Amino acid sequence: MSAFVPAVRAEFTKTLSTRMWWILAIILVAYVGLLAGGIAFGLGALDASGQDDAPPGPVGMGETVAGIPVDLLAPVVYSLATAVGYVFPALLGAMLVTNEFRHKTLTPTFLATPRRGAVLSAKWVVMFAFGALFGIAALIGTVGLGAAGLTAFGFDPILGESDTWALFGRAVLAMALWALVGVGLGVIVPSQVGSIVIILAFTQFVEPILRLAGGFADWAAQVAQFLPGAASDALVGASIYTVMSGAGSESLDWWQGGLVLLAYAALFTVIGYLANWRRDVT
Amino acid sequence: MPEGVPIEFDGVTKRFGSVAAVSDFSATILPGRVTGFLGPNGAGKTTSLRMLLGLVAPTSGRATIGGRSYAEIERPFATVGAALEAASFHPGRSARDHLRVYAQASSIDARRVDTVLDAVGLTPYAKRRVSGYSLGMRQRLGLATALLGDPGVLVLDEPINGLDPEGIKWIRTFLRSLADEGRTILVSSHLLSEVQQTVDEVLIIAKGRLVHTGPLASLESHAVHQVVVDSPTRPALADALTAAGMEPVPADDGLIVTGAEPDQVGAVAFAARVQLSVLYRRKAASELEDSFLALVGEEGSL
Numbered sequence: 214m215s216a217f218v219p220a221v222r223a224e225f226t227k228t229l230s231t232r233m234w235w236i237l238a239i240i241l242v243a244y245v246g247l248l249a250g251g252i253a254f255g256l257g258a259l260d261a262s263g264q265d266d267a268p269p270g271p272v273g274m275g276e277t278v279a280g281i282p283v284d285l286l287a288p289v290v291y292s293l294a295t296a297v298g299y300v301f302p303a304l305l306g307a308m309l310v311t312n313e314f315r316h317k318t319l320t321p322t323f324l325a326t327p328r329r330g331a332v333l334s335a336k337w338v339v340m341f342a343f344g345a346l347f348g349i350a351a352l353i354g355t356v357g358l359g360a361a362g363l364t365a366f367g368f369d370p371i372l373g374e375s376d377t378w379a380l381f382g383r384a385v386l387a388m389a390l391w392a393l394v395g396v397g398l399g400v401i402v403p404s405q406v407g408s409i410v411i412i413l414a415f416t417q418f419v420e421p422i423l424r425l426a427g428g429f430a431d432w433a434a435q436v437a438q439f440l441p442g443a444a445s446d447a448l449v450g451a452s453i454y455t456v457m458s459g460a461g462s463e464s465l466d467w468w469q470g471g472l473v474l475l476a477y478a479a480l481f482t483v484i485g486y487l488a489n490w491r492r493d494v495t
Numbered sequence: 496m497p498e499g500v501p502i503e504f505d506g507v508t509k510r511f512g513s514v515a516a517v518s519d520f521s522a523t524i525l526p527g528r529v530t531g532f533l534g535p536n537g538a539g540k541t542t543s544l545r546m547l548l549g550l551v552a553p554t555s556g557r558a559t560i561g562g563r564s565y566a567e568i569e570r571p572f573a574t575v576g577a578a579l580e581a582a583s584f585h586p587g588r589s590a591r592d593h594l595r596v597y598a599q600a601s602s603i604d605a606r607r608v609d610t611v612l613d614a615v616g617l618t619p620y621a622k623r624r625v626s627g628y629s630l631g632m633r634q635r636l637g638l639a640t641a642l643l644g645d646p647g648v649l650v651l652d653e654p655i656n657g658l659d660p661e662g663i664k665w666i667r668t669f670l671r672s673l674a675d676e677g678r679t680i681l682v683s684s685h686l687l688s689e690v691q692q693t694v695d696e697v698l699i700i701a702k703g704r705l706v707h708t709g710p711l712a713s714l715e716s717h718a719v720h721q722v723v724v725d726s727p728t729r730p731a732l733a734d735a736l737t738a739a740g741m742e743p744v745p746a747d748d749g750l751i752v753t754g755a756e757p758d759q760v761g762a763v764a765f766a767a768r769v770q771l772s773v774l775y776r777r778k779a780a781s782e783l784e785d786s787f788l789a790l791v792g793e794e795g796s797l
Contacts, residue, residue, distance in 0.1 A: 215569065219599055219600050219601065219602045220600055222599040222600075223596045223597065223599040223600035226592065226595055226596045226599055227585075227588075227596050230588050230589070230592035230593075230595070230596065231585060231587040231588050232587060233587075312585060316583070316584065316585045316586065317580065317583045318583055318584065318585055320550060320579055320580070320583045321583050321597055321640060322597075322600070323549070323550055324548060324549075324550070324571065324572070324577055324597075325571070325572055325597045325600035325601040326600050326601070327549050327565055327566040327568075327571060328566070493545070493550065493551040493552060494545065494550040494551065495541075495542070495545065495550075495551060
C-alpha cells in the first residue's frame with residue numbers, strides 16, 4: 214500500500230497536467246448535447262406535425278413517436294450521454310496508458326514506483342474518477358439540451374422522478390467503467406494509434422453491426438447481449454440502440470450489464486499486465 | 496547529507512533471444528568518486544544500468560545498491576536518482592508538472608521541485624511544455640528528475656550528450672561537487688574524451704563484457720608507448736633498429752618506434768655506433784583514448 218496512494222496522486226497529476234482530458238470532455242459534451250437536443254427537437258416536431266408514419270408499438274404501449282413509446286422518450290434522449298458518448302472515457306483511459314509507452318515515460322514511472330501493479334491499479338482508480346466526471350459532463354449536455362427540446366414540444370422531461378435520477382447514476386457508473394475498459398485495452402495494445410483505431414472501429418462500426426445482426430436470430434441475440442456496448446446499455450437501462458433494434462432483442466439486467474462491463478475491463482487489464490506491463494523497459 | 500552506498504553488479508547476464516547483451520558482468524562502484532562507465536555504443540552499458548534499476552530483468556546474476564535490489568528499496572528516489580535518456584517526457588507537460596508527477600509518486604516534498612529546477616538552471620523555462628525544449632534542456636530536466644529525492648547514488652546514462660560546451664563544463668563541476676559530498680556517481684559515455692576530465696575511476700565494457708576496471712590513471716599502463724628517435728644519419732639508424740627487431744616508422748620529427756623504451760632504443764644506437772640527435776618518449780595527447788580504443792577493439796572508433 215505504501216506505493217499505491219502516492220501512485221494515485223501521481224496519476225491524477227499526470228492526467229490533469231496535459232490538455233487531453235478537457236479537450237475530450239468539451240467534444241463529448243458538445244457532441245452528445247447537440248445530438249440529444251437535435252433528436253428531442255426532431256421527435257417533438259415530428260409529433261407536432263402529425264406526420265408520424267411509423268407504426269405504433271404493440272397494443273397497450275400507449276402513444277408513440279417514431280415508434281418510441283412516449284414514456285421512453287426522455288430516457289432515450291438522456292442516455293445518449295452513454296449510448297453515444299461511451300467512446301470518450303474509453304479513449305481517455307487508453308491514452309493514459311499508451312502515452313507511457315509512446316513517450317517512454319514508463320522509465321521514470323517505474324523508477325518512482327517499481328511495483329508495477331501499483332501503477333496500473335492507480336490508473337484504474339484515477340480513470341474511474343475521470344470516467345465518472347465525463348459521465349456527469351455528458352449528462353449535463355444531454356439533459357440540458359434534451360429536456361429543453363422535450364419541454365418545448367409539451368413532453369414531460371420527467372426530471373422530478375427518482376427513476377430518472379437512478380438512470381443518471383447508472384449512466385455515470387457506465388462511463389466510469391468504460392474508462393477502465395480503455396485502460397485495459399491500452400495495456401493490451403500499447404501502440405497509441407493502434408488502440409485508438411481499435412476503440413473507434415469497434416464502438417462505431419463493429420459492435421453496432423453485430424448488435425444489428427443479433428436481431429435476426431435468437432442465438433445471436435443471446436450472444437449479442439454480452440457485447441460491451443450492449444452490456445453498457447443494459448446497465449444504463451435505456452438506449453437509442455435498444456429502442457431501434459426493437460422489442461425482440463435480449464437484454465441483461467442492469468446489474469448484470471455492469472458486471473459484464475467490469476469483467477471486460479478486468480480481463481483486458483490482466484491480459485495486458487501479463488503480456489506487456491511486466492516486460493523489460495528498454 | 497545523503498549518504499552514498501556502493502553499487503554492485505554480481506555476475507549479471509542478459510540475453511535477448513540468442514544474443515548476449517551483457518555477459519557475466521561483475522563490478523563494484525564506490526561512493527565519493529565519479530565512476531565512468533565506458534564502452535562503444537551497443538556494448539551493453541544501457542542494458543546494465545537498466546538491470547541495476549529494475550527496468551530490465553537479468554537472465555542471471557544480481558545488481559544491488561547498498562546491498563538491496565532496486566525493487567527492495569522503499570521510496571527509491573530518495574536513495575537512487577537516475578537519468579537514462581533525454582526523451583522520457585510527455586511533450587505536452589511542462590517541466591514543473593513533470594517533476595511534480597514523480598515527486599508525488601515517490602512521496603517527495605513538493606518544494607524539492609523548485610529546488611531541483613533551480614539547481615539545473617531550468618527555473619525560467621519551468622512552465623514551458625517540454626515539446627519546446629532543446630536536447631540540452633531535456634538533459635537538464637532528466638538530471639533534475641534524478642536529483643528530486645536528493646539521493647546518495649546517481650546513475651546517469653550519457654548525460655553529456657547534446658550539451659553545449661558551457662553545459663559540459665557545468666555538469667563536470669556539478670558531478671565533482673556531488674562526489675565530493677560523498678555520493679556514488681556512475682556516469683556512462685561512449686567517448687572517453689567526454690568524461691576524461693570528470694571521472695576518477697573507469698569501468699570499461701565491450702561486447703557485453705567487462706574489459707577493464709580501475710582508476711583513470713590505470714589506463715596509461717595499457718597505452719602503447721611511442722619513442723621518437725632521430726639521427727643525422729637516419730638510414731643507418733633505421734637499419735640498426737630494424738636489425739634489432741624493432742619497427743621504426745618514418746615521421747616528420749624522426750623515427751617512431753612503438754613497443755620499446757627509450758633506453759632500449761639508445762642501447763641499439765650505441766651498439767651500432769649511430770649518433771643520436773633526438774631521443775624521447777612521446778607523451779601523446781591521445782594516449783588514454785588509444786588505450787581505451789585498444790581495450791574495446793576496432794569497433795570502438797565508431
